[in-house]
Amino acid sequence: MPKGKRKGKSDRGRFDGSLHTSDDDSFNDNNSVISNYSENKSVEEGEDNEEYVQEQFEDKLIEMLDGLNQKSSQGRINCIQTLRKALIKKYVPNFVRERHFTICDSIEKSLKKGGGLEKSAAAELAPVISLQLGEEDAGEMVDKTLRPLLITAACDASVGVGARAKCCHALGMMGFLSGSQLGDVLSLMQNLETIFSGSYLKGDGSIPNITSEVANLHAAALSAWTLLLTNMPPGSLTDLIDTKTLPSLEQLSELLESPHLEVRLTAGEALALIFEEGRKDNSEFADDFAIFITEVFKKLATDSHKYRAKKDRKQQRATFRDILSFIEDDIVPDVQVKFGREILVLDTWARRKQYEALCSVLGPGINLHLGENDLLRDIFEITAPIVQAHDAPAHAQQHLERCRKRLLNAAAFKARTISRAKNRDKRSDF
Structure with a gap:
């Protein structure tokens, strides 16, 4: 009998949630559960191969x-x-x-x-x-x-x-x-405000002493609150602030005095978005407050305090320069996002906030979802058709066909390797 450790039943087929794959593997590793794969399986047609990969x-x-x-x-x-x-x-x-x-x-x-x-x-x-x-x-x-x-x-x-x-x-x-419904959204926004209100100034006007971890929590709650603000019905923002359903501009401006960068940046974005929505209904929205907040933004846009990290100062100055430009001149820097053959233009604070939030959820998968996910395409009003391979010139089609064949051959080779490896394991156990 050959010596050595035999594989027990508990060692086979056990899944602990980890996948040892790279981005290019698409989960085609040696732990594949595909069984009875025939070496003679035809992969001549792209649709068959796609179905195999999908399965x-x-x-x-x-x-x-x-x-x-x-x-x-x-x-x-x-x-x-x-x-x-x-x-x-x-x-x-x-x-x-x-x-x-x-x-x-x-x-x-x-x-x-x-x-x-x-x-x-x-x-x-x-x-x-x-x-x-x-x-x-x-x-x-x-x-x-x-x-x-x-x-x-x-x-x-x-x-x-x-x-x-x-x-x-x-x-x-x-x-x-x-x-x-608006009522459900407002209720959720009020729950979030109970969290980030911990960064408001105290009753005596002093700045609350909180840790960086708690500050990140307050910034997360304020960021979520700001994202929900982009869904407000047109014309409702002024009434909601006047009736104190939403926090006042003065309360939100207190967050700009926070010693924590994330709270300051998120508060600045929230104020910029409020001004953007308010000016859609009234071009003179909160003009008196705008004079005051402009001075605050100017200080933050030129902040050179040495006790702040150099990277933090650079990020803060860049962000508040953009916000200041919007408050004074109604200018929002255009940001273009390329995905596939299409381009998404982020030309408002609302769109910038929505895209930033989606990036935090999807990470590198944002481009794929922008191209295929109907919900995201509706949100950003992406109506341009996706250019298919048959719309390309003849020489481009030939190049695509050669690439497709190489990929099919590679997939077939990998499938054969996996199948043979399984058979070798069974023979060694026997």
Whole structure:
């Protein structure tokens, strides 16, 4: 009998949520669950190969979903994080729609009973599910189910500060995507204000002494509040401020005195967005306050205090120069985002805020979703058609065809390698 360690049953097929792949592997690693793959399988047609890759990808997703119910907390966290990364890299609304009950139930359990790290992971996954589902009934159901739990966790002082900040970001994005009634949006904004109001000046006018971690929580709550502000109906902003449903401009300006950079930057963006929305209805919106706040912005745009980090000073000056230019001259610097053959122009503070928030959720997957996700294309009013391969010149088509064949051959070679490796493992065990 040959000596050596034999593989036990528990060592095979066990999924702990980790995927040892690179961005180019598309989850085609040696842990693949594809079985009985024939070496004679034809990959001549691109559609067949795409279907094969899609099936392999969905098999991996199913493994992750199965791992969400394991007893190990770290294993659940790994599965949640891996599932989130996979759904960022690929737009699969049909797959998510068919299993949204299972995913939503797992997120709900993690938010209720999980520790700080598990709550953070679940809060990061929640808005990705909403982005995959779009404006469907399933997306609204996910928002209604998870919103109370996210609010509870965000406002619970016993929960870790980092997890609370993730819940604030999730609340802002899901509230923005859901298109809820105005009353529900205002209620959520008031919950968020109870969090970032901790950075308002004290009753005696002194600056509150908070840690950098708490400051990041306040900045996250204010950022989510500002994102929800972009969904306000036209003409409603002035009335909501006058009736004190929303905080006053004076209260928000107090946040500019915070010693923490993130709070100052987020407060400046919130004020710029309020002025942008207010001036749509009234060109003389808050003119008296504008004179005061302009001086504050000028100081922040030229801040040279040595006790601040050089990088922080540079970022602050650049941001407040843009805000000052808008307050004084109604100029918003155009930012162009290229994805595929299309260009997205961010020419308002509202669009800049929405794009920034989506980037924080999708990361490098933002370009893919801008090209394929109907919800994002509706948000940014992207109507230009996507140029297909058959619209290209003849020489370009030939080049694309050669590239396609190389990719098909590479996929076939990799599939054969995986299949043979499995057979070798079985023979060695025997």
